[in-house]
Amino acid sequence: MADEGRAAVAAVPGHVTGLFSVHRDPDPRVAGSRGAGLTLTDGVRVRVAPTDAGGAGVWLDGRPADVAPVRGVLDAFDGRAAVRIESDLPVGRGFGVSGAAALGTALAANAAFDAGRSENDLVGLAHAAEVEAGTGLGDVVAQARGRAPIRLEPGAPGHGRLDGIPVDPGRRVEYVTFDEVSTAAVVEGETDRLTRAGEAALDRLRERPTLDRLVALSRRFAREAGLLTERADAAVEAAEAAGGTAAMAMLGDTAFALGTALSDAGYDPTTCAVHPCGAGLVPDRREGERGDGDAGSESG
Amino acid sequence: MADEGRAAVAAVPGHVTGLFSVHRDPDPRVAGSRGAGLTLTDGVRVRVAPTDAGGAGVWLDGRPADVAPVRGVLDAFDGRAAVRIESDLPVGRGFGVSGAAALGTALAANAAFDAGRSENDLVGLAHAAEVEAGTGLGDVVAQARGRAPIRLEPGAPGHGRLDGIPVDPGRRVEYVTFDEVSTAAVVEGETDRLTRAGEAALDRLRERPTLDRLVALSRRFAREAGLLTERADAAVEAAEAAGGTAAMAMLGDTAFALGTALSDAGYDPTTCAVHPCGAGLVPDRREGERGDGDAGSESG
Numbered sequence: 001m002a003d004e005g006r007a008a009v010a011a012v013p014g015h016v017t018g019l020f021s022v023h024r025d026p027d028p029r030v031a032g033s034r035g036a037g038l039t040l041t042d043g044v045r046v047r048v049a050p051t052d053a054g055g056a057g058v059w060l061d062g063r064p065a066d067v068a069p070v071r072g073v074l075d076a077f078d079g080r081a082a083v084r085i086e087s088d089l090p091v092g093r094g095f096g097v098s099g100a101a102a103l104g105t106a107l108a109a110n111a112a113f114d115a116g117r118s119e120n121d122l123v124g125l126a127h128a129a130e131v132e133a134g135t136g137l138g139d140v141v142a143q144a145r146g147r148a149p150i151r152l153e154p155g156a157p158g159h160g161r162l163d164g165i166p167v168d169p170g171r172r173v174e175y176v177t178f179d180e181v182s183t184a185a186v187v188e189g190e191t192d193r194l195t196r197a198g199e200a201a202l203d204r205l206r207e208r209p210t211l212d213r214l215v216a217l218s219r220r221f222a223r224e225a226g227l228l229t230e231r232a233d234a235a236v237e238a239a240e241a242a243g244g245t246a247a248m249a250m251l252g253d254t255a256f257a258l259g260t261a262l263s264d265a266g267y268d269p270t271t272c273a274v275h276p277c278g279a280g281l282v283p284d285r286r287e288g289e290r291g292d293g294d295a296g297s298e299s300g
Numbered sequence: 301m302a303d304e305g306r307a308a309v310a311a312v313p314g315h316v317t318g319l320f321s322v323h324r325d326p327d328p329r330v331a332g333s334r335g336a337g338l339t340l341t342d343g344v345r346v347r348v349a350p351t352d353a354g355g356a357g358v359w360l361d362g363r364p365a366d367v368a369p370v371r372g373v374l375d376a377f378d379g380r381a382a383v384r385i386e387s388d389l390p391v392g393r394g395f396g397v398s399g400a401a402a403l404g405t406a407l408a409a410n411a412a413f414d415a416g417r418s419e420n421d422l423v424g425l426a427h428a429a430e431v432e433a434g435t436g437l438g439d440v441v442a443q444a445r446g447r448a449p450i451r452l453e454p455g456a457p458g459h460g461r462l463d464g465i466p467v468d469p470g471r472r473v474e475y476v477t478f479d480e481v482s483t484a485a486v487v488e489g490e491t492d493r494l495t496r497a498g499e500a501a502l503d504r505l506r507e508r509p510t511l512d513r514l515v516a517l518s519r520r521f522a523r524e525a526g527l528l529t530e531r532a533d534a535a536v537e538a539a540e541a542a543g544g545t546a547a548m549a550m551l552g553d554t555a556f557a558l559g560t561a562l563s564d565a566g567y568d569p570t571t572c573a574v575h576p577c578g579a580g581l582v583p584d585r586r587e588g589e590r591g592d593g594d595a596g597s598e599s600g
Contacts, residue, residue: 280577
């Protein structure tokens with residue numbers, strides 16, 4: 001293994017969008033989405049270690065990976081890095097894994113390279129990289145905030161504007177995922193119907209922003225926007241028949257619900273909780289495991 | 301004890317401002333401060349339980365207390381409440397306890413009364429109540445964000461604008477406190493010199509926003525603004541003589557430092573860490589202790 005400098009690790013929550021509208025702009029910091037969703041205790045950890053050319057690269061769950069928004073973020077830092085991404089969540093299924101990888105890379109690279117950038121600057125960098133890669137429009141700003149973010153205005157900090165739905169501690173979330181959906185194919189296509197439905201749903205949510213209304217309005221949005229996949233629709237219907245409420249994660253062939261709505265409906269969902277805060281730096285668990293390298297170089 | 305409805309509890313970090321400038325406005329949501337500081341893992345918990353007139357009141361660490369911004373917040377909710385505030389931190393010494401009590405009351409009352417307000421709405425309510433009470437100008441918005449907030453523009457959400465200094469996990473903070481300083485006496489007096497020094501320091505911080513620079517710039521700000529108390533000055537000098545950096549908490553006769561700067565200087569400081577996220581609802585620890593009431597009423 002190539003010599004590595006001081007590493008830093010960031011943890012970023014997953015994010016399911018329940019309802020949204022698309023706002024295009026030539027400036028990737030101005031472009032984005034309005035909408036609302038949930039951040040999840042299941043998420044992504046990104047470890048960035050400065051290294052020489054031989055050790056540089058990006059790995060996702062141990063395998064070399066070309067994650068376009070991560071590349072975009074790294075271009076903004078001087079120096080090469082080994083970027084190791086570990087995800088609790090599958091890619092391309094509506095959990096904002098690409099945005100989380102980009103945001104985690106920005107936060108960890110800033111610390112590893114001692115770059116002295118602000119939080120807004122780092123969030124804006126990750127948002128722009130994500131928009132330019134076509135992998136998402138609103139996950140990054142939501143993941144930076146945590147809990148249940150409402151994107152009032154699209155875009156990076158300084159352009160966008162956020163609010164949030166208050167969240168009871170440890171509120172349980174269930175999800176089942178069936179297949180991938182291409183975010184780019186949807187948001188680069190005809191989005192008038194989607195955006196009309198998303199803006200109407202957001203207005204209704206803002207009248208009384210609670211988690212239960214978020215899921216109910218998201219369910220209606222997916223139908224009105226014409227985005228419901230067959231299997232997500234079946235899961236949403238089953239949750240409703242069992243007395244609960246579920247919705248579809250935008251954009252994945254994935255259904256999510258609060259409480260036990262999906263398990264009550266006979267599914268075997270993955271369970272987590274609403275994330276109590278946003279993305280941030282966390283201790284480097286590898287330090288102890290390796291017993292050399294980073295920890296040693298700090299005391300040296 | 302009077303019958304109480306479903307209680308809710310919020311935890312709010314303490315906040316030390318290191319540098320600031322004063323921005324007055326007739327509208328308490330527009331008024332506030334620019335500046336920067338640290339949120340602390342030492343903080344305030346607020347439990348709000350709906351009750352009848354006989355059980356209503358505000359208690360601080362078990363004693364009846366008249367906390368003006370808490371009263372201001374409660375006026376915005378329909379119904380009476382028993383508000384029990386527990387604080388790790390002393391009042392009037394620059395830790396933002398009054399702002400934390402106001403914000404915690406807003407978050408917990410929204411949940412206890414099922415009021416369906418948004419996070420921004422609740423933060424704005426607490427900020428306005430704090431400004432109107434004259435107990436603070438920028439603590440509430442900082443405590444809602446967590447970590448090391450930079451107040452770029454003064455005021456409540458929708459008016460103010462925040463950024464943040466990235467924070468390494470578990471970054472240690474030490475503080476020693478000697479006496480109270482009246483926030484109202486300072487911010488309602490002549491503030492031109494203070495505001496000139498605060499805006500210059502904020503500009504320098506934004507060039508390279510790191511925690512170490514925050515403390516160094518705060519130290520210089522306290523001196524330039526003419527706010528350094530004798531004992532805080534002595535602690536700051538001693539920390540510097542011992543090779544560290546400390547600053548004064550605005551506004552209290554209190555010194556704070558990163559790492560071990562105050563203990564290295566021979567003080568016996570209280571230690572905590574930078575808070576990793578902002579204010580939020582937390583589980584109600586009293587439920588288990590009481591073994592009746594709230595938990596029972598939810599299952600009934």
